[in-house]
Amino acid sequence: VTKDDALANIMIVSAKGATSVPFKYIITRGKDSLDILEYNSGTSTIIGHANSDSAITVGAVRYFTGVADPLIEDFSSLGGTPVKIASGQTVIRPKPDFAAPNGGNNTLLGIDASTDLDAYPNFFGTSASAPHAAAAAALLLQARYKFYKPQGSSISQDDFLAANYKPWQLRALLKDSALPVNTTILGQTTTAAGSGAIRVGNAIKSFGNAKPII
Numbered sequence: 001v002t003k004d005d006a007l008a009n010i011m012i013v014s015a016k017g018a019t020s021v022p023f024k025y026i027i028t029r030g031k032d033s034l035d036i037l038e039y040n041s042g043t044s045t046i047i048g049h050a051n052s053d054s055a056i057t058v059g060a061v062r063y064f065t066g067v068a069d070p071l072i073e074d075f076s077s078l079g080g081t082p083v084k085i086a087s088g089q090t091v092i093r094p095k096p097d098f099a100a101p102n103g104g105n106n107t108l109l110g111i112d113a114s115t116d117l118d119a120y121p122n123f124f125g126t127s128a129s130a131p132h133a134a135a136a137a138a139l140l141l142q143a144r145y146k147f148y149k150p151q152g153s154s155i156s157q158d159d160f161l162a163a164n165y166k167p168w169q170l171r172a173l174l175k176d177s178a179l180p181v182n183t184t185i186l187g188q189t190t191t192a193a194g195s196g197a198i199r200v201g202n203a204i205k206s207f208g209n210a211k212p213i214i
Helices: 126-148 156-166 167-176 198-207
Strands: 057-060 082-084 090-094 098-102
Touching: 090 167, 098 126, 126 156, 126 167, 126 198, 167 198
Parallel strands: 057 098
Antiparallel strands: 082 090
16 A cells, blocks of 8 residues: 555465455545555445344435535445355345435534535534434334324333334335435445435325324
């Protein structure tokens, strides 16, 4: 790899000798400053728990005043990392599941982006988009309880949802109601946004009936 005018060689050695084993290396903070001269496959960067089957994995899109349509961030991680499951088979899971906004205003982190129309700092990263998705999920669960709890029942929201609405159903709803976005990163078409940018309003409208009971 090179940085500025410096050249560095990185050697990865197997402790078991010459046996060939699959492995992956990921540089998490080198997009603008490092050039990988050899073995740069440009493949998936979603690994570990984020690549598990039951995880809800979130990409990052830029969507605020001054941006007409959600845009996938070029740092948003790509899926496609092979996983060997208990049966011995290797599977590739469709990750991320969807994307959520980042770059929101705050008074603590980041710097003001030139592309929005105010002077407040913006917080970027999947560390910002994941909380957006979590908040959207909370609103959906609250709405599900409101519209589906039997009339007159005293069942708590937690008990109702545990019995009647599973995490995979929530994930499917957010995926099905998402807005497809342009996922071109550095000239390459990717699946970095999964099913697209979440639209919690559309998700609620898919099951919510706002007609009052008289």
